[in-house]
Amino acid sequence: MDKISGLLQKDISRRKFLEIMGKIGLTSLTMGVINYQPRFAWGSFKVVPVAADNPSIVWHESKCKRCGKCVGACTGQTVLGYYNSSGGKIICTNCGQCVLRCTNSALTERDDTAKVWQALNNHDLHVVVQTSPASRVSLGEEFGLKAGTVVEGKQVTALKQLGFAAVFDTGFAADLTVMEEATELVQRLTGKLNKPLPQFTSCSPGWVKFCEHFYPDLLPHMSTCKSPQQMLGAVIKSYYAQKKGIDPAKIFTVSVMPCTAKKFECQRPEMNDAGLLAGKPGIKDMDAALTTRELARMIKQKNINFTKLGDSLYDSIFGEKSGAGLIFGSSGGVTEAAVRTAFYLLTNTRPPDQLLNFTEVRGLTGIKEAVVNIPGFGNLKVAVCQGLGNARKVLELIRSGQGSWHFVEFMACPGGCVGGGGQPKTTDNARTARATGLYNLDAASSKRLSYENQEVQKIYQEFFGFPMSDKAHQLLHTDYIARGL
Structure with a gap:
């Protein structure tokens, strides 16, 4: 010593x-x-x-x-x-x-732009990209626009000009995640699924790894749902590959994320379910994750005048999203989206307007709590944590038996994805502006409930059957690693 x-x-x-x-x-x-x-x-x-x-x-x-x-x-x-x-x-x-x-x-x-350029220049590969909810309200900052400016259409146009064969919306996969996660919650609540409450969210890979390291004893609480990024990667290399008649090995999947931890998530060895389904376990569900900053660098490298671009639409099959899918990018958004659908699943009725403007779980407060009364069930208690320091406080309460919640959302980063480590340099004002941009998109959406997404309905009808089916478990769910200390 x-x-x-x-x-x-x-x-x-x-x-x-x-x-x-x-x-x-x-x-x-x-x-x-x-x-x-x-x-x-x-x-x-x-x-x-x-x-x-x-x-x-x-x-x-x-x-x-x-x-x-x-x-x-x-x-x-x-x-x-x-x-x-x-x-x-x-x-x-x-x-x-x-x-x-x-x-x-x-x-x-870690800069993965060279790897993505190489894939785009490989004419033997079908290179597709998905964009996160959060990047559409932050990418513009890299080109002089105000934080929270919605640049969804310009982002799609820029990606098309970079050479991507198809541009998909991770908001579609967020809706898919809500269907699986809300169904899992209802099954835990009703005793159909023998797993403990509260159910933890699992879409933030930094949070998941934190729990694996420091609280492996609480992993049974974690939803088995993959993150939207990984769900979409799996369905691109299975459902989409079948639809288009493309060998999954010839598809290169890229994401644009606000999150540096998504790079780690892509490399998790268990994220190869589409490859396993195809009998090619070496195929990863996602091949590369770019941060918002990396995409901005690629656009600048191609001398694309971003602010002058017109708007383009996402490609169909994975291009539709509800307002609920978009608010995934803000702290509290996953809870709000999941509760809207859980209410419907438990009551078979549309959720009330209160749940379409669930202000109790919004904002930059580190730990938030709310109670939702669901007819025939009673009070559903939820909590929302942003930042891992706050997560530790909540986890200690749960570990000691003091937490009485049914559902807890954890986000590794302050503000959630809008404050992710891959975003333009962040202030509280920027995080708030980005979140406001997403909530405005939700409020303006004609469909604000994940189960109303017709492309999600179609993939269940044609491929998965129903949420939490065997095939859904095979491609959309995962297990975790007790990394311990």
Whole structure:
């Protein structure tokens, strides 16, 4: 231990420190000596440790000013400093909040634009892309537009000009997720599914990994639904491939996401269900995830005058979305969308107007609670958490038996996806403006309930049968890993 203490007084790089630790035979980090607490510094400065093989985040040491802003972000997420032994591995939830906080470009997302350009230039591949709800209210900021400006149609046009064969809306998959997740909730509530309450949401990969690391005992509460990104990847390489007569191995799937953790999610080994269905387990459901910032760079590389673009529509088959699918991008949106459909499933009646403007779960408050009275069922209790620090507070209550909720939404990032680690540099005002843009789209939608999405209805009629069917489980649901500590 004296050797370690001596090293901490020297001005050495993180990489060199880990290398020396390995040579002296230290394979796990010991609490009390070096546990990545805020007081710990690599030499005389503070920096979040980032593994060289991190699929989401890259540390550029030459640009690092050792300001410690990243440490503030990671400790606020209760990741840095909240583990004592991890087998010598650096724990990261891939949320990218450290990237947003860094003002010197010393921390960036792992750039996958070259991989996507290569796919677009490969004429043997059918390259398709999906865009998240959140990117349509933030991408414009990279081109001088105000936060919250809706650029949905311009984004589709730009993607077409970049060469994508088809542009799909992740909002469609959000509606698909609501159908599966609300059905799962109803089955838990009615005892048809023998799994505990509250049911946790599972669409934020940074949150999922956080739970896998720190609260693996609570994983039975996690919805088995894949995220909308992964659901859409799976149906593109199965249902869409069959419709178009394309070999799934020849389809390259790309997403535009507000989230650096989506890059990690794409690489999870269990995300290959479409490949398994096709008898080709090497096929991944999603091949690449681009952040909003990466897409902006690609548009600029092609010298596309984004603000002058006209509007284009998403491609049919996965282009329709309800207002409920769009508000997935804001904290509370998943809860609001799921409760609307759960009300319908439990009562067979349209939800009341209160649930179409569910203000109790909206906004930037870290932890929100609400109660919905459902005829024939009683009070449905929900909670909404944004940011992993708030998630930890709620999880501790649930672990101690004090949480009485039926449904809890967790988002890794403050504000939800609108404040994701892959978004333009964020302020509270920007997050609020982006969320407002999504809620305005919902309010203006002719269809505000996920079960009203006709393309979702069609995929159930032609392919899945019904929510939570065997085929739906095969392609749209997953299991989790108790990563432990």
